Amino acid sequence: MWRRRLGALLLRSPPSSSSTAASSCQHRRRHLLPSEEPLAVNRLARLFTSQAGSDGGNSQKPFIAFVLGGPGSGKGTQCTKIASDFGFAHLSAGDLLRHEIASGSEKGELILDTIKEGRIVPSEITVELIRKAMETSNANKVLIDGFPRCEENRIAFERIVGREPDVVVFFDCPEDEMVKRLLGRNQGRVDDNIETIKKRLKVFESLNIPVIDYYSSRGKVRKINATGTADEIFDAVHKLFSSLRF
Ligand SMILES: Nc1ncnc2c1ncn2[C@@H]1O[C@H](COP(=O)(O)OP(=O)(O)O)[C@@H](O)[C@H]1O
Numbered sequence: 001m002w003r004r005r006l007g008a009l010l011l012r013s014p015p016s017s018s019s020t021a022a023s024s025c026q027h028r029r030r031h032l033l034p035s036e037e038p039l040a041v042n043r044l045a046r047l048f049t050s051q052a053g054s055d056g057g058n059s060q061k062p063f064i065a066f067v068l069g070g071p072g073s074g075k076g077t078q079c080t081k082i083a084s085d086f087g088f089a090h091l092s093a094g095d096l097l098r099h100e101i102a103s104g105s106e107k108g109e110l111i112l113d114t115i116k117e118g119r120i121v122p123s124e125i126t127v128e129l130i131r132k133a134m135e136t137s138n139a140n141k142v143l144i145d146g147f148p149r150c151e152e153n154r155i156a157f158e159r160i161v162g163r164e165p166d167v168v169v170f171f172d173c174p175e176d177e178m179v180k181r182l183l184g185r186n187q188g189r190v191d192d193n194i195e196t197i198k199k200r201l202k203v204f205e206s207l208n209i210p211v212i213d214y215y216s217s218r219g220k221v222r223k224i225n226a227t228g229t230a231d232e233i234f235d236a237v238h239k240l241f242s243s244l245r246f
Pocket residue numbers: 069070071072073074075076077078181182184185186226227228229230231233
């Protein structure tokens with residue numbers, strides 16, 4: 001129901017890498033046997049179970065809000081405001097990946113190439129970065145911004161953590177507005193150019209919308225109209241977070 005056709009601009013572009021992007025995520029969707037679980041994912045499970053209380057566990061688990069929306073929909077902008085007003089830790093998957101590139105780690109080259117192409121980085125890399133960031137922040141309320149980006153991301157997280165996020169906030173924004181914002185972002189990002197933006201929008205439609213649809217069917221999604229000024233949008237966001245129990 002939230003699927004929107006690409007604008008005329010995007011329809012004219014050849015689907016050069018969307019199929020590559022899809023297969024990169026879907027290629028990794030095979031269910032692993034327990035003995036095959038990536039180390040990072042095992043560690044993530046331990047992080048969550050070790051925070052469980054003596055009541056069987058639920059009271060001390062962090063409240064988790066996944067924050068989703070197309071590229072340029074305003075996820076980062078709104079997360080900063082939510083963190084400030086409601087005391088959430090803000091973990092941006094994209095920022096964590098960019099820091100990994102900047103750190104000069106051996107995974108950096110793969111991450112950089114993937115981001116330049118607008119594709120999805122393998123889940124074990126992203127989940128490990130999120131795990132470390134959660135461990136460091138030790139927060140009891142967490143915004144996870146830009147994750148899960150595809151079914152592989154979602155399955156890796158939920159299967160190991162053993163529960164769903166408490167809420168999924170979806171910033172719904174028209175594509176022409178997202179393109180305009182990204183081209184004006186001016187942060188020197190390697191993926192904020194029109195060619196990569198077209199690919200990212202296609203990846204959002206083909207891989208991320210299904211995740212949003214999945215959580216919608218589970219009653220988890222709170223859709224926010226992401227047009228208007230950042231402050232106008234935050235009015236709606238503020239109302240939403242004021243209504244949540246965390
Ligand atoms: N409501 C808005 N109206 C206009 N520009 C916005 C709005 N919200 C954010 N922006 C700008 O659009 C760009 C993308 O916003 P950002 O929060 O980084 O989105 P995302 O994290 O979803 O890609 C940034 O330059 C930001 O300052």
